[in-house]
Amino acid sequence: MHDVRKSFDGVEVLHGVSLDVRAGEIHALVGENGAGKSTLMKILAGVYVDYTGTIEIDGRPVRFGSPRDAERSGVAIIHQELALVPWMSVAENMFLGREPVTLWGTVDYGRMRAEAARFLGALTPGIDVRRNVAEYGVSVQQLIEIGKALSRNARILILDEPTSALSDAETERLFEILRGLRARGVALIYISHRMDEIYRIADRITVLRDGAYVGCRRASDLGRDEMIHWMVGRQIEQLFPKHMRAPGRERLRVEGLSLRAGAGGKMLVNGASLVVRAGEVVGLGGLMGSGASELLGAIFGRYGRQCSGKIWVEGRPFVPRSPRHALAAGLAMVTNDRKASGLVLPMSVLHNMTLAALPRATRAGWLRGDIERRLAEPLSRELSLRAPSLHAPITALSGGSQQKVILARWLMTEPKILLLDEPTRGIDVGAKADIYELMNRWTAAGIGILLITSELPELLAMSDRILVMSRGRITAELSREEATQERVMAAAV
Amino acid sequence: MTAGLPRICHSPGFRAALALVGVLALGCFLNADGTFFKFKTHHDLLGAVAINGMLACGMTLVIIAAGIDLSVGSVLGVCAMCFPLFTMAQHWPAWLAFLACLAIGAIAGAVNGALITLCGMQPFVATLATMVSARGLAKYVPTFAGLTAGQKIQPTEGLGPPVFDLIDGRILLWEAPWGRVQLPIVTIFFLACVAVLWVVVTQTRFGRHLYAIGGNEEAARLSGIRVGWNKLFAYAICGLTAGLAGICQAARDHLGDPEAGFTFELKAIAAVVIGGTNLMGGRGGMLLTLVGVLIIGYIEKILSINNVQEAGRLLIQGAIIVVAVIIQRRRG
Numbered sequence: 109m110h111d112v113r114k115s116f117d118g119v120e121v122l123h124g125v126s127l128d129v130r131a132g133e134i135h136a137l138v139g140e141n142g143a144g145k146s147t148l149m150k151i152l153a154g155v156y157v158d159y160t161g162t163i164e165i166d167g168r169p170v171r172f173g174s175p176r177d178a179e180r181s182g183v184a185i186i187h188q189e190l191a192l193v194p195w196m197s198v199a200e201n202m203f204l205g206r207e208p209v210t211l212w213g214t215v216d217y218g219r220m221r222a223e224a225a226r227f228l229g230a231l232t233p234g235i236d237v238r239r240n241v242a243e244y245g246v247s248v249q250q251l252i253e254i255g256k257a258l259s260r261n262a263r264i265l266i267l268d269e270p271t272s273a274l275s276d277a278e279t280e281r282l283f284e285i286l287r288g289l290r291a292r293g294v295a296l297i298y299i300s301h302r303m304d305e306i307y308r309i310a311d312r313i314t315v316l317r318d319g320a321y322v323g324c325r326r327a328s329d330l331g332r333d334e335m336i337h338w339m340v341g342r343q344i345e346q347l348f349p350k351h352m353r354a355p356g357r358e359r360l361r362v363e364g365l366s367l368r369a370g371a372g373g374k375m376l377v378n379g380a381s382l383v384v385r386a387g388e389v390v391g392l393g394g395l396m397g398s399g400a401s402e403l404l405g406a407i408f409g410r411y412g413r414q415c416s417g418k419i420w421v422e423g424r425p426f427v428p429r430s431p432r433h434a435l436a437a438g439l440a441m442v443t444n445d446r447k448a449s450g451l452v453l454p455m456s457v458l459h460n461m462t463l464a465a466l467p468r469a470t471r472a473g474w475l476r477g478d479i480e481r482r483l484a485e486p487l488s489r490e491l492s493l494r495a496p497s498l499h500a501p502i503t504a505l506s507g508g509s510q511q512k513v514i515l516a517r518w519l520m521t522e523p524k525i526l527l528l529d530e531p532t533r534g535i536d537v538g539a540k541a542d543i544y545e546l547m548n549r550w551t552a553a554g555i556g557i558l559l560i561t562s563e564l565p566e567l568l569a570m571s572d573r574i575l576v577m578s579r580g581r582i583t584a585e586l587s588r589e590e591a592t593q594e595r596v597m598a599a600a601v
Numbered sequence: 602m603t604a605g606l607p608r609i610c611h612s613p614g615f616r617a618a619l620a621l622v623g624v625l626a627l628g629c630f631l632n633a634d635g636t637f638f639k640f641k642t643h644h645d646l647l648g649a650v651a652i653n654g655m656l657a658c659g660m661t662l663v664i665i666a667a668g669i670d671l672s673v674g675s676v677l678g679v680c681a682m683c684f685p686l687f688t689m690a691q692h693w694p695a696w697l698a699f700l701a702c703l704a705i706g707a708i709a710g711a712v713n714g715a716l717i718t719l720c721g722m723q724p725f726v727a728t729l730a731t732m733v734s735a736r737g738l739a740k741y742v743p744t745f746a747g748l749t750a751g752q753k754i755q756p757t758e759g760l761g762p763p764v765f766d767l768i769d770g771r772i773l774l775w776e777a778p779w780g781r782v783q784l785p786i787v788t789i790f791f792l793a794c795v796a797v798l799w800v801v802v803t804q805t806r807f808g809r810h811l812y813a814i815g816g817n818e819e820a821a822r823l824s825g826i827r828v829g830w831n832k833l834f835a836y837a838i839c840g841l842t843a844g845l846a847g848i849c850q851a852a853r854d855h856l857g858d859p860e861a862g863f864t865f866e867l868k869a870i871a872a873v874v875i876g877g878t879n880l881m882g883g884r885g886g887m888l889l890t891l892v893g894v895l896i897i898g899y900i901e902k903i904l905s906i907n908n909v910q911e912a913g914r915l916l917i918q919g920a921i922i923v924v925a926v927i928i929q930r931r932r933g
Contacts, residue, residue, distance in 0.1 A: 408823070410823070430822075431822055431823045431824070431825055432825040432826075432827065435824075435825040436825070441823065443823065448817075448819065449817070449819040449820055449823060450817075450820055450823075451817065451820060452812070452813050452816035452817040452820050452821070452883065453816060453817065453883070454812070454815075454816040454879075454883035454884045455812060455813070455816055455883070459809065459812070459813075463809075463813055463820070463821070463824045463826075464823075464824035464825055466806045466809060466810075467806070470806055473805065474804055474805065475804055475805055475806050475808070475809060517824070521825075
């Protein structure tokens with residue numbers, strides 16, 4: 109791809125970006141959110157057709173008119189959100205839209221299954237192509253997507269944040285498979301925010317910033333600090349701000365909390381106990397499926413009476429009947445999925461911000477727009493929110509800014525305890541640093557924070573104490589001094 | 602595409618207004634020998650759209666909260682039967698009959714809401730069921746007046762109690778040089794619905810909650826919003842407007858017809874959608890619905906003054922809904 113430019117509504121978002129990817133290499137494409145990675149990849153995959161610049165595949169210039177065109181030339185993209193039909197079998201999904209047919213014009217299921225099994229078997233053993241996709245977890249679904257791409261003769265495979273929903277073991281397995289594909293001569297473009305992964309898997313790295321090409325270098329020649337410098341245009345000496353905390357009195361106490369998945373289902377949380385004091389950050393570590401998210405949700409009343417156990421907030425017994433009760437008790441929760449359970453996409457920035465604190469903006473039954481603004485303005489300054497205006501649609505904001513809006517929503521309720529589930533997932537380095545800084549400010553103001561993060565450096569740097577969960581149980585409690593990546597991981601597996 | 606146009610051009614309000622202007626321009630073109638330019642034409646139109654308008658206002662609340670109410674036509678039918686039953690057969694005072702019919706409408710709506718929030722039924726299915734049952738109820742009402750089921754309830758002598766004439770009447774606003782400016786009472790009811798519900802959706806917490814529920818129900822729940830209660834309330838208000846429309850329908854007909862309101866729910870939904878309120882929920886507004894009601898009303902008017910028969914009218918109306926929705930989809 110050479111000198112690619114693309115505009116939306118007259119605003120240029122890609123300013124002459126170049127990228128060259130070779131067969132048999134894993135090429136990492138990095139940059140902050142909004143740097144133009146996704147746009148560039150959508151052009152390559154034939155989603156956006158009006159751009160300037162040239163794309164060559166095997167030396168031949170191509171210009172795709174549709175995703176189908178791109179697919180025919182061997183380009184396949186695997187999106188962060190997987191595009192499989194849950195209630196169809198694995199084989200049916202892989203051959204969706206090009207099912208093999210028999211002489212009679214009916215679908216040749218036998219051949220379809222055999223072909224599907226052949227492609228998947230080359231990747232990983234043990235997937236039954238007759239079962240529904242919904243029966244498999246995200247990691248297997250991802251492999252199915254890769255198998256689907258390969259069965260369509262993909263020679264250029266784009267992976268957009270493939271590990272964001274995977275555990276470390278699953279990530280390892282994916283990496284094995286990617287290395288296998290590399291050996292077979294497939295060109296892989298790998299988009300990720302996770303530095304460690306990039307350095308483990310990538311051969312070369314291309315960095316974009318604000319829609320412009322910054323540089324491309326072999327991964328072994330590009331130091332981590334230098335890459336961050338390329339991405340943000342400034343050296344971040346300290347991603348994690350220094351923290352000085354003095355834990356105060358007890359804010360939250362949980363004893364023997366259990367949560368079952370439906371009647372007779374498996375235990376998602378099994379007898380968890382913990383304490384969060386004023387002004388401290390308690391980190392909750394664990395791999396995907398450890399039950400940490402469910403524990404947070406249960407404390408916040410997401411599961412109503414399904415959970416058992418005892419909770420005290422500010423020394424008073426608290427039964428988490430609903431999020432409404434949790435809110436009234438002084439709890440607030442940022443979920444790990446901004447789109448699904450955080451943002452109200454049709455609403456403006458302001459309305460998203462005030463959603464949980466509407467009673468504060470009501471006088472005599474009337475919702476007062478002026479009070480809403482008065483509540484929101486100081487917060488958006490405090491969070492250094494970058495938004496064109498408070499009345500802009502929330503969709504116009506970058507991921508990091510959207511996350512700040514959600515944080516502002518909960519701060520507006522004046523919580524005593526903040527439950528943060530992956531607060532920095534999928535946001536750029538600058539916004540991450542802002543959020544760490546804010547967490548320190550909140551703890552200084554006496555708020556107790558319970559933090560889930562799957563990024564170990566973040567967990568170690570931000571927590572005063574670390575609890576590690578595995579299969580629904582809390583398996584370790586480590587002080588800040590004791591905690592190392594190895595110890596956390598040992599308790600998590 | 603529409604790149605480069607100012608932001609306002611992308612707003613649903615602008616699109617709806619533009620569509621209305623387009624329809625009016627069409628009317629000027631197809632003016633049926635000047636009939637379209639007569640003051641009376643527009644005057645009558647305001648009365649003709651009122652009943653559909655009331656239904657559309659209530660429907661807007663439900664659709665903003667990502668629901669749908671198919672039962673409003675049948676609920677209208679029930680109330681259009683009960684009003685003559687109470688006033689003609691049971692000789693209740695008019696105000697009591699009026700309030701009783703509104704209550705019946707609201708209760709029917711609340712039943713919809715309860716089926717959806719307590720029993721977890723899909724809005725389409727729940728309100729489809731009440732649509733069928735309420736129609737049955739409308740046909741059963743005459744038995745309370747000593748008639749057989751399915752019969753019309755008619756006044757024993759003349760035009761029935763004076764309240765019918767009152768609601769069917771007009772009030773004189775202005776003795777203008779080009780004619781008397783009179784506003785039908787039903788139009789006042791309709792405009793009152795628009796005004797009150799506009800205030801509700803834009804100026805109250807309840808309104809904001811509906812947008813949040815329609816936009817992202819889980820986010821709304823986590824923000825401490827009582828999702829169930831708010832939905833129930835929205836359906837109850839929708840039923841209430843159907844009750845009001847039923848009273849107006851009975852007053853206009855001067856009798857109770859058990860078939861009243863048949864397929865009205867579809868026309869009300871069409872008005873909401875043409876206005877630009879999104880069936881996916883979370884977007885839309887009461888003023889958009891007002892414009893949508895006027896667009897549908899004008900299309901019907903233009904077709905009828907040009908002597909297009911009913912078959913043609915329906916065909917063209919359907920085509921217009923398609924065009925309206927396509928325009929809506931172009932947004933964003």
